[in-house]
Amino acid sequence: MKDFSIFILGGLGDLARKKIYPVLYNLFKNFHLIKCKRIVVTGRRENVGKKEFLNILSKEVSSDNSFLSLFEYVNLNLDKEIDYKNLKNFIEDEELIFYLAIPPFLFKDTLKNLGMFLKTLKNKRKIIIEKPFGMDLFSARELNMITKEYFEEGEIYRIDHFLGKETVQNIFGLRFSNIIFEGIWNRNFIDHVQISALEDIGVEGRANYYDKVGALRDMVQNHLLQILTLIAMEPPCCIEEKAIRDEKIKVLKSIREIKYEEVPKYVVRGQYEGYREEKGVSENSKTETYTALKIYIDNLRWDGVPFYLRTGKKLYKKDTSAIIVFKKIPGLFSKILDCTPEEDIIGFKIAPENKIILRFQLRPLGKSILSCPIPNTMEWSAPNIDAYETLFLDIIEGDQTLFIRDDEIEKAWEFVQPILEFWREDSNIPLYKVGSFGPKEAEEFIRKDGREWKIL
């Protein structure tokens, strides 16, 4: 591995302080930054220089001197091209890793200015871009165009931190490292799939961002569709980044379009009571803090199998999971015993714990073989590893498998675009109680298909 330097643009912001520095410290402790020459942080607060920044860092992250000595601090206005020249003092011939830890409204200027500055240098470079990548299909396309004017696709790391999560990666792991699942992973055996990201927290001081965005853009366009692609993709030809990303995009291309006029049939939304009173939220905000969708994938494997997605804030608990629900066992038990065994499921518990659960039916312990079967569970679990740490290591190593490619971003936006457009015109947004399961419309939504939301 070559020497490298890391540049954190927007280095005084929340993301950098809460996420990136603690991750860098862990990587440092575990000897992953041995080749890192320096970490250059840029900010633009008049009363902050290198000394003040190091004070912040030692209070908030670590006072370990050998870690702190890696850092440099540069005052830089991201929208002023000329300021970027200040970075030159910290660059030799190493690889350069730029992390754009900045609010979305600064993306365009920063990409242009950084791109212009880098034209004057020969160093290898990587650029890390946080979500939201665009606010809709058109702005995402524009952002892709600007990014690609200055950077090669192989240099761009669009982060979706869900892909760094242990269990999310193990969806791929379980499916493609075991022969026993492949034969049943299709419409012949699977009744439906549920993907949920339920949160008990609200907007937590991010109302300025969230009120413009809402649950569909914040969670579905990226995280939940990414989980869906891992569940639905075909086996790649080989364990190689392009092959894997090629299979993921095929899934996005096979998703059945939800047309503007079909939105109410396939999508519901809701807002938690009291959201409009949160600081920073507009008093007649129509922003959804909850959404549930039914998605079909029109291909040979998944024809007719609904994928139900849901996400929401201020719900009864934090619970991120993907559940594969198999078809019910036919007739056998119902004829004599008047019992219907539950469906078997494979559950991926993504947060707060990492687990994979196989739920299957057995006769009750010690009872007659003629009894009605009851559910039993087999479980794998693992400790949590910070998703950002996993992804940062991949970036250092130059592995783009877990990052979102330009075509994936655009396909995912293409899918949500009609929903955004429909909601823009529709003022009906049901409310739900804080601490509840979400709007009752979401319960009815799945119940009318003869199914119910499952909990692992």
Ligand code: BG6
């Ligand atoms: C972020 C969203 O991408 O993911 C947040 O912007 C959300 O609104 C968060 O709370 C959830 O991520 P995690 O890792 O805490 O489940």
